[in-house]
Amino acid sequence: MSNVLAVEGLTVNLTTQDRSFDVLSDISLTVAQGEILALVGESGSGKSMTALSIMGLLPDPVAAVTSGAIYFDGIDLARADETTMRKLRGNRIGLIFQEPMTSLNPTMRVGPQVAEVLELHKGLKAHEARARVEGIFALVRIPDPKSRYDNYPHQMSGGMRQRVMIAIALACDPDLLIADEPTTALDVTTQSQILDTLRDLQAELGKATILITHDLAVVAETANRVAVMYAGRIVEQTSTEQLFATPRHPYTVGLLHAIPRDEAMPGEGRGRLVEIPGSVPALWNLPKGCAFAPRCSRATQQCQDSRPSLVDIQPGHQVACWHPVEAEI
Amino acid sequence: MSALLEVEGLTRHFAVTNSAGNSIGTVHAVTDxxxxxxxxxxxxxxxxxxxxxxxxxxxxxxxxxPTRGAVVLEGEDINKVSFSRMKMLRKRVQMVFQDPFGSLDPRQAAEDIIAEPLLVHGMRSKSERRARVVELMERVGLRADQMRNTPAAFSGGQRQRIAIARALALNPALIVADEPVSALDVSIQAQVVNLMVDIQKELGLSYLFVSHDLGVIRHISDRVAVMYLGRIVEIGRTSDLFANPGHPYTRTLMDALPKPNPARRLSKKRVPRGEIPSPLNPPTGCAFHPRCPLATDVCRQQLPALRPLAGGTQGACHHAA
Structure with missing residues (x-):
């Protein structure tokens, strides 16, 4: 399978009135056709910044790429001008945002909001676009596409609005899809329906997809590969099966244990969840060595003095840790 | 054993009017x-x-x-007591909210936030209040030397610790916690859940713990009540409810929850049907019938009452065993 996207050594700097610091450091990842790569991490880990960098939507001039490259179809997006990016965004790179209520225009019917994308990028006339949009609505499992086309966003449920967002992202048949917390704002039964549709679409269309989420359970049920982010860096990257079976970075292990889950439940509650002590450090005040060291039970002097780089611990499994957790036998 | 809190037939309906002030219906927010x-x-x-x-x-x-029904706290109906008596009762019940960014005054120091209930309820001496704040901050895992900082200086998890300290200030018998960990990252969520469990063990207080998160609810609760469109559809001991969910909606919720198990990615899942109807015009009979795999005519016509089910819980379903 060929890579649709290759990010190489991406570093992004943020400069505010008070300080200047890196929000992303040395990010490298690839996404192949037909693959869902999950970027998982807690708030401030850099997962959304990575997506913004790929889309060329970094807040200008506060944030800027200082080194590295983002290759998409032979173009380095990190250095592409705004005209080039405008032709790609919404056309060859589709985006699904978290909040369907605030991402849709409340004063405009939903159909034309999808048609707009086709008129802009594909030069379709309004009536041609309408037929295409109805087809896309059917594809994303919106029942009764013909009448739904004329709904306003407030006339739809949260789940249906999120389907409209997915329709906008897929309208131009993009090569790369970026979904930023696509189910976080939804109820659990609606989330289950949307995830099911995303899986079906993946099987039918085989788009290269980047799924951004904080929820490891969503990762488990959706992604082929996972990159775990912490404080602006990728700390572990491998296949989904491998990550859940033998997580090696202490942060990943901590995250997995912190989820209250069925098997680990002693029935009547009252047990303790495994917590990761402390909190995520401020990006402008990172420790000299490993950023996770102050919260890590395995940390040694080496971890405080020097930062581990992301290396292959076995084929297809990369970890940035001096003392990775042993693989279970 | 007499209950600390007894809620009986609690109902709240909201009238909905259009811009001309004419009634266009009633939202059945909570019923019975x-x-x-x-x-x-x-x-x-x-x-x-x-x-x-x-x-x-x-x-x-x-x-x-409430529109109807009673909330009885330690034998007293809180909606029938005088204003001054209600103020006394408020010391017994405190609340922790979901959003630690919205529920704390951004201009107040942590000390003043935590001490406010003490001041309201008559602790006049500043040194006494400060001593209590120090004790509370240490109890919830905050450093007392941070007490003059405003909420902006604290992380989300620390802010929720401040909210818990404020709730504990008056030694309540019951804490009502509405989605207290939903806004927090998973590693921080575990810290706050553990803190709440520890405090309960130490002080023997009760929680009404409201959440949409099955995993957290299962972890912290002795008993669980499942609500759908304003009514309790199933209630029982946590172990019974999770081992033998009787109501089809409870089972739907459990199936729908993503699990941290990649083997499920490739397996075919039961996906819930349909969507939650509007509480403005709830379906007749059992409100879950339009989405229920077991629904028959009786479900469309008759509201099922809560009754004991084989798995040990009480469920409101015509067809559950």
């Missing part, structure tokens, strides 16, 4: 909800948006008055 919470016990209240769980929690602290 009854439960008890014993001393030292945690009742988990779970459901999706619009199921009425937050309205129930607000009625328990009398932030919303």
């Amino acid at each position: 909800v009854s439960f008890k919470i014993g001393a030292g016990e945690t009742l988990g209240l779970i459901g999706e948006s619009g199921c009425g769980k937050s309205t129930v929690s607000k009625m328990v602290v009398r932030l919303v008055e």
Whole structure:
């Protein structure tokens, strides 16, 4: 399978009135056709910044790429001008945002909001676009596409609005899809329906997809590969099966244990969840060595003095840790 | 054993008017909800948006008055007592909210936030208040030397610790916690859940713990009530409810929850049907019938009452065993 996207050594700097610091450091990842790569991490880990960098939507001039490259179809997006990016965004790179209520225009019917994308990028006339949009609505499992086309966003449920967002992202048949917390704002039964549709679409269309989420359970049920982010860096990257079976970075292990889950439940509650002590450090005040060291039970002097780089611990499994957790036998 | 809190037939309907002030219907936010919470016990209240769980929690602290029904705290109906008596009762029930960014005054120091209930309830001496704040901050895992900082200086998890300290200030018998960990990252969520469990063990207080998160509810609750469109559809001991969910909606919720198990990615899942109907015009009969795999004619016509089910819980379903 060929890579649709290759990010190489991406570093992004943020400069505010008070300080200047890196929000992303040395990010490298690839996404192949037909693959869902999950970027998982807690708030401030850099997962959304990575997506913004790929889309060329970094807040200008506060944030800027200082080194590295983002290759998409032979173009380095990190250095592409705004005209080039405008032709790609919404056309060859589709985006699904978290909040369907605030991402849709409340004063405009939903159909034309999808048609707009086709008129802009594909030069379709309004009536041609309408037929295409109805087809896309059917594809994303919106029942009764013909009448739904004329709904306003407030006339739809949260789940249906999120389907409209997915329709906008897929309208131009993009090569790369970026979904930023696509189910976080939804109820659990609606989330289950949307995830099911995303899986079906993946099987039918085989788009290269980047799924951004904080929820490891969503990762488990959706992604082929996972990159775990912490404080602006990728700390572990491998296949989904491998990550859940033998997580090696202490942060990943901590995250997995912190989820209250069925098997680990002693029935009547009252047990303790495994917590990761402390909190995520401020990006402008990172420790000299490993950023996770102050919260890590395995940390040694080496971890405080020097930062581990992301290396292959076995084929297809990369970890940035001096003392990775042993693989279970 | 007499219950600390007894909620009986609690109902809250909201009239909806159009811009001309004419009635266009009634939102059945909560209908006929009854439960008890014993001393030292945690009742988990779970459901999706619009199921009425937050309205129930607000009625328990009398932030919303019920249309019908009673909230009886330590033998007294809180909606029938005088203003001054209510002020006394408020010391017994405190609340922790979801959003630690919105529920704390950004211009107040942590000390003043935590001390405010003490001041309101008559602790005049500043040195006494400070001593209590120090004790509370240490109890919830904050450093007392941070007490003059405003909320902006604290992380989300630390802010929720401040909110818990404020709730504990008056030694309440019951804490109503409405989605207290939903806004927090998973590693921080575990810290706050553990803190709440520790405090309960130490002080013997009760929780009404409201959440949409099955995993957290299962972890912290002795008993669980599942709400759907304003009514309790199933209630029982946590172990019974999770081992033998009787109501089809409870089972739907459990199936729908993503699990941290990649083997499920490739397996075919039962996906819930349809969507939550509007509480403005709830379906007739059992409100879950349009989405229910077991629904028959009786479900469309008759409202099922809660009754004992084989798995040990009480469920409101015509067909559950």
